[in-house]
Amino acid sequence: MTTVMPLRLGFGIIAISACSPALANDADQRVIVVTAPGGDTLVSESTVAGREDISVAGSPDAIAALTRNVAGVTLQQAQGNPWQPNLSWRGFLASPLQGQPQGLAAYLDGGRFNLPFGDTVPFDVIPDAALTSIALVEADPVFGLNALGGAVVMATATGRSDPGLTATAAYGSYDEREFSIAGGGAGDVFSTFAALQYRAEDGWRDHSPSELLNGYLDLGYDVGNHGAHLKFVGADTDLTGNGVSPVELLEARRKSVFTWPDRSQTKYGRISLTPWVALGDQTRLEGTLYYQRLTIRTVNGDAADIEACEDDDLTGLLCLETVDDDDGDDEETAAVLTDATGMAIADVLDGEDYGVLNRGRLNTRAGGVLLQLIDEREMMGGTNRLAIGVSHDESRSRFGTEAELGELTEDRSVDPLGPVIVQEDGAIAPVGLIARTKFTGIFLSDSLPLTDRLTAQIGLRYNRARIILRDQIGTALNGDHTFARVNPGLSLRYRASDALTLRGGYAETNRTPTPAELSCADEDAPCSLANFFIADPPLEQVVAKSWNIGATGDADAGGWNLAWQAAAWRTTNRNDIQYVASEIRGRAYFRNIGSTRRQGIDLGVKARRGGLSLGASYAFLDATFRTPLTLSSPSNPFANDDGKIEVTKGDRLSGLPRHSATFTADWDGKGFSLGGDVIARSGQQIVGDEAGQNPKVPGYALINLRGSIDFAPGLSLFGAVRNALDTDYETFGTFSEVDEVFLTEAPDAEDPRAFGPGAPRRWTVGVKASF
Numbered sequence: 001m002t003t004v005m006p007l008r009l010g011f012g013i014i015a016i017s018a019c020s021p022a023l024a025n026d027a028d029q030r031v032i033v034v035t036a037p038g039g040d041t042l043v044s045e046s047t048v049a050g051r052e053d054i055s056v057a058g059s060p061d062a063i064a065a066l067t068r069n070v071a072g073v074t075l076q077q078a079q080g081n082p083w084q085p086n087l088s089w090r091g092f093l094a095s096p097l098q099g100q101p102q103g104l105a106a107y108l109d110g111g112r113f114n115l116p117f118g119d120t121v122p123f124d125v126i127p128d129a130a131l132t133s134i135a136l137v138e139a140d141p142v143f144g145l146n147a148l149g150g151a152v153v154m155a156t157a158t159g160r161s162d163p164g165l166t167a168t169a170a171y172g173s174y175d176e177r178e179f180s181i182a183g184g185g186a187g188d189v190f191s192t193f194a195a196l197q198y199r200a201e202d203g204w205r206d207h208s209p210s211e212l213l214n215g216y217l218d219l220g221y222d223v224g225n226h227g228a229h230l231k232f233v234g235a236d237t238d239l240t241g242n243g244v245s246p247v248e249l250l251e252a253r254r255k256s257v258f259t260w261p262d263r264s265q266t267k268y269g270r271i272s273l274t275p276w277v278a279l280g281d282q283t284r285l286e287g288t289l290y291y292q293r294l295t296i297r298t299v300n301g302d303a304a305d306i307e308a309c310e311d312d313d314l315t316g317l318l319c320l321e322t323v324d325d326d327d328g329d330d331e332e333t334a335a336v337l338t339d340a341t342g343m344a345i346a347d348v349l350d351g352e353d354y355g356v357l358n359r360g361r362l363n364t365r366a367g368g369v370l371l372q373l374i375d376e377r378e379m380m381g382g383t384n385r386l387a388i389g390v391s392h393d394e395s396r397s398r399f400g401t402e403a404e405l406g407e408l409t410e411d412r413s414v415d416p417l418g419p420v421i422v423q424e425d426g427a428i429a430p431v432g433l434i435a436r437t438k439f440t441g442i443f444l445s446d447s448l449p450l451t452d453r454l455t456a457q458i459g460l461r462y463n464r465a466r467i468i469l470r471d472q473i474g475t476a477l478n479g480d481h482t483f484a485r486v487n488p489g490l491s492l493r494y495r496a497s498d499a500l501t502l503r504g505g506y507a508e509t510n511r512t513p514t515p516a517e518l519s520c521a522d523e524d525a526p527c528s529l530a531n532f533f534i535a536d537p538p539l540e541q542v543v544a545k546s547w548n549i550g551a552t553g554d555a556d557a558g559g560w561n562l563a564w565q566a567a568a569w570r571t572t573n574r575n576d577i578q579y580v581a582s583e584i585r586g587r588a589y590f591r592n593i594g595s596t597r598r599q600g601i602d603l604g605v606k607a608r609r610g611g612l613s614l615g616a617s618y619a620f621l622d623a624t625f626r627t628p629l630t631l632s633s634p635s636n637p638f639a640n641d642d643g644k645i646e647v648t649k650g651d652r653l654s655g656l657p658r659h660s661a662t663f664t665a666d667w668d669g670k671g672f673s674l675g676g677d678v679i680a681r682s683g684q685q686i687v688g689d690e691a692g693q694n695p696k697v698p699g700y701a702l703i704n705l706r707g708s709i710d711f712a713p714g715l716s717l718f719g720a721v722r723n724a725l726d727t728d729y730e731t732f733g734t735f736s737e738v739d740e741v742f743l744t745e746a747p748d749a750e751d752p753r754a755f756g757p758g759a760p761r762r763w764t765v766g767v768k769a770s771f
Helices: 004-018 062-069 247-252
Strands: 047-050 074-076 086-089 092-094 104-108 131-137 150-156 164-172 176-186 190-201 210-222 226-240 262-278 283-303 306-308 318-324 331-336 354-379 382-408 414-420 431-449 454-471 479-497 500-511 542-557 560-574 577-581 588-592 596-609 612-625 629-632 644-647 659-668 672-681 700-712 715-722 730-735 753-757 762-770
Touching (some): 047 062, 062 074, 062 131, 062 659, 062 672, 092 104, 176 762, 247 753, 354 414, 354 431, 454 500, 577 629
Antiparallel strands (some): 047 131, 074 086, 086 092, 131 150, 164 176, 164 762, 176 190, 210 226, 226 262, 262 283, 283 354, 306 318, 318 331, 354 382, 382 414, 382 431, 431 454, 454 479, 479 500, 500 542, 560 596, 577 588, 612 659, 629 644, 659 672, 672 700, 700 715, 715 762, 730 753
C-alpha cells in the first residue's frame, strides 16, 4: 500500500527523537496533548464541549453536547438514524452521508478524520465515552482541506487527564439499550484509559433497528520532557436509515417509511501514535501518525421507472422509462432492460411493482502523519507561539456497486428477483473502482504579540491533493486529478480589559472534489446515492474566503459569574459543488454551481451561581446563491416542462434554518440534579427547491428534560425525556415521486414533498457508577 513509506518515515523520525539522550527526567511533569495542526491555540479559543457537557444527560453524547453549547449547531435527520445525523454549523455540514456538501474538516487526536472517499465524517464509529472534548473552530487555513466553514476537533481521554472509572447502563423507549464503561489511571510514567460502548434500539419508525459497538484504548508514556500515547479505536455498527417519507404518508402514520430496506454495516479500526519531545525549554516537536481500515456494506431498496415494454415487438420484456427532452417535447422514451450478459430481462410481475436493490461495497485503507515544531517564548509583553509543520495523508479505496431487480411489495419493501441490471447506455450499471488520494500540506501558524494587549494570529498553508481513479470494469471512470493552493489567514485579538477581548480576521480555505464527486459529474450519465460512479468530467476545487469579527467577555455581578460571546461572520464560496437531481428516478450528479455566500451572527451567554447554571444562544444564518443558474429538479411541482428550475442571485440555499436558538438550565443540588433544554429552529427550504417556490419545512421547538439522584456514594439513578411535549417536527426536506408508488396509508397522496421526521417523545432511565 502506498501509505507505508510515509508512515515508516514518520515513525522513524519520532523514534529517533524519543530516544534522544538530551531528554533528562524532569521533576515537573508535563503532558502535551496533540489535538490538531497548529497545536491547541485555535481550539482553546473556540467553543468547546468538555467531558462533563458530553455526559450531562447521563449517557455520553458528544453531538448533543455541541447542540446545547454552540450557537447555530443543527442536526438534520436526512438519513433517519439517530446516530447518523448531518451536523450543520454556519451553513456547512459534517455528514456521514455520501452526496452531502461536506464543509467542515474533522480531526481526531491531531489526525485527519474525514474519510478520504467522500470527506464524510462518521461520528458513529467513535465511542462518546472516550471523548474528553469536542470543539468547533472557525475557518482557518491551518486546518487544511475541507475547512470551508471551520473544523470539528475531537480529543480522546487519557488515564492522566481523566482518571477514575465511570459506567452507565440505560434502557428507554423503542427498546433502546445503552451500556458504557470508561476508566483509567496513571502512575509516575505510564497511564492507560479504556472505553467500551454498546448502543441499540428497535427504532421508532417501521423496520428501523440499529446496533453499535465501539471501543477505545489509550496507552500513555509521559516523562518530564517527552511522551507518547498509542491509541486504538474500533467499531462494528449495523444501522438502519430509512430516510425521508412523503408528507401525506407522515400525516397518515408518522412511523411509516417510504421504501426499504436501507441498511449500512460498518467495520472500522484506527491505530494512532501521538508522540512529543521537548527540544529545549521553549521548543518541542509533536506529531500524530495514524492508520485506519474501513469496510462499509450498504443495501438500499428503491422504486424504479421499470415497466412492461409497450412495443408489440417487445412483449414479455421489461423497459426502463426515461425522459428525452432533446427536442423540447419532454417525451418519454424506453430502453429494454438488460442483465449482466446483455440479455433482455423478462417481465415476471405482469409489468408492475418493480423496484431495485442498490448494493454497495466500500473498503478503504488510509494513513497519515502530522509533524509540527512548536516554539513558545515571551515577546513584546506576551507569549509568541509559533507552529511550523507538515502533514501527509494517503488512502486507497475499492468501491463496487450493482443494482438488482426487485419486487416492490405492498409494504414498500423491495424483495430481490435475481437479475443484476446492466444498461448499455450506462443509465444503470455496476461499478468497480479503485480510488487513491494523496494529500500534502505545509503550514505555519503564529500567535504573535504586537503589544501586551494586541496579538496577531497568522496562518499560512500550502495544500496539494492528487486523486487517481482506476475503473475496474471499463475505462470510463479513469482519471488523474491534481489540485494545489496556498491559503493565507490573519486575525487580530485585542484585550481591551481583563473582562473584554475583541477580535477580527480573514481566512482562505479550500476543498477539492472527492473521488465520489469526480466520478459522478456528468448530467448525461447520472448516478444514485448508492452508485456514485458513472463518468469522469472534471470539477473545480471550492475556495472559501471568510471574514469574522467578534468579542468575548466575562463578569461577576450579584453573585453570578457571566461569560458571553458575540460574532459576526461571512464566508463566500467560489465554484461551490452541489448534488443535483437527474431526470432518471433516484439518480443525480455533481456540478459546480458558481458562488454561494453564508453570513450571520452568533450570540451566546452562560451564567452560573452556586449550583445553578444557565445558558442561552442565538444564531442568524443568511445563506444565498450569488450566481444565477439552472438546476434540474424534476419532482419539483414548479419545475418547467424540462424538469428545470431557475435560481436567481439572492435565492436561499436549501436545508438550512435561518434562525436557531437554544436555552439550557441545570441545577446541581445536594445529592440530585435537574436540568433541561429548549431547542428552537426556524423553517428551511426543501432540498430541490432552491428557487424557493414551495412551502418550507416547518420550524420547531423542542423541550428536553433530564435529572439524576444519588442513592449511594458514587451511584446514581438518572433519567431523560427528549421531546417532552411529543411535538411532531421535521429536520430535513426534499422531493419524492410519490405518484409512482402506492401508499396504503395514504392512497390519494399527490404531494411530492418528503420530510425527514424527528423522533417523538422518548424516555430513558439508567444507572451510573463513578469511582
